[in-house]
Amino acid sequence: MYNYPYKEKDYAEVLLKKGFTSNHINHELKILGKYYKSVGKDKDEIKELIESFCKKYLKKYNRVTHFKMLNTVLGYVEKEENVLVQIDSVNITNNEVEYIGSLDIDHMYKKLLFTLLVLDKLNKRYNEIRKGTVDLEHYFGGGAKYRELSSTSHVKFKRSQNIHIIIGELAKLGLLEIKNKGFVKLSFVYEIEESADVKMVIKDFQNIGLYYDLHTEQDKVxxxxxxxxxxxxxxxxxxxxxxxxxxxxxxxxxxxxxxxxxxxxxxxxxxxxxx
Ligand SMILES: [Zn+2]
Incomplete structure (x- = not known):
């Protein structure tokens, strides 16, 4: 769909064209509010625009009953760190693809490492946009991250396997290191020599693993x-x-x-x- 949370501008444009796309009204209004903020609208203008959007697309919109909702949305949009995030693509270098390709492990594991690498880059870019911080370390985890990893990697688990078992196996091989609180250090990333070339451009963040399948000429991709x-x-x-x-x-x-x-x-x- 809109590769949430990485392509909020695309998301906002769909909302503007079609109205709400789900029952998550608050959430979608926040996206819209951030969009208006990103194009330079001030607080009052944003309030007005969101109200008229609600009038247009919410059947039972009423200023009084929706007062609280509108305030929550506006309060959120006002916060400095809540900016519209739009990451069009992430680049992968030749060294990165070659390093993963050279490992003596199953395709499925390589695909998972590739996905971790892309998610790491995405996460860094995301934090840079929202918080202005540049993180030089390579960690993965927290929140719904493992669910995201499972779905976007397109790794098919055999019975009795799951994402955590595979991560444990990769840790045994020294490619990852299990840390506290559900975090994993991406040890393998530190082994790859940095370079500026572009071997692959990843644009669809919901199907990251398929890029690796395509690159390695797997069937059915x-x-x-x-x-x-x-x-x-x-x-x-x-x-x-x-x-x-x-x-x-x-x-x-x-x-x-x-x-x-x-x-x-x-x-x-x-x-x-x-x-
Ligand atoms: Zn297409």
């Missing part, structure tokens, strides 16, 4: 024919990523509507000619 994002091949008809499929089918519907309108018009003209 290919590039979207429209935007080159890696996709899972589900059938012979798999051609486009979810985003492009939606856009293409919208275009086709419009095209169809145009054609049928033209047909109807021609029919009318012919009908007139006959009479």
């Amino acid at each position: 290919k590039q979207c024919e429209c935007c080159e994002t890696p996709i899972k091949v589900k059938s012979n008809r798999s051609k486009y990523c979810d985003n492009c499929s939606v856009e293409i089918s919208n275009e086709k519907n419009k095209e169809y509507a145009r054609k049928s309108m033209k047909k109807a018009r021609n029919k009318n003209v012919k009908g007139l000619e006959k009479s």
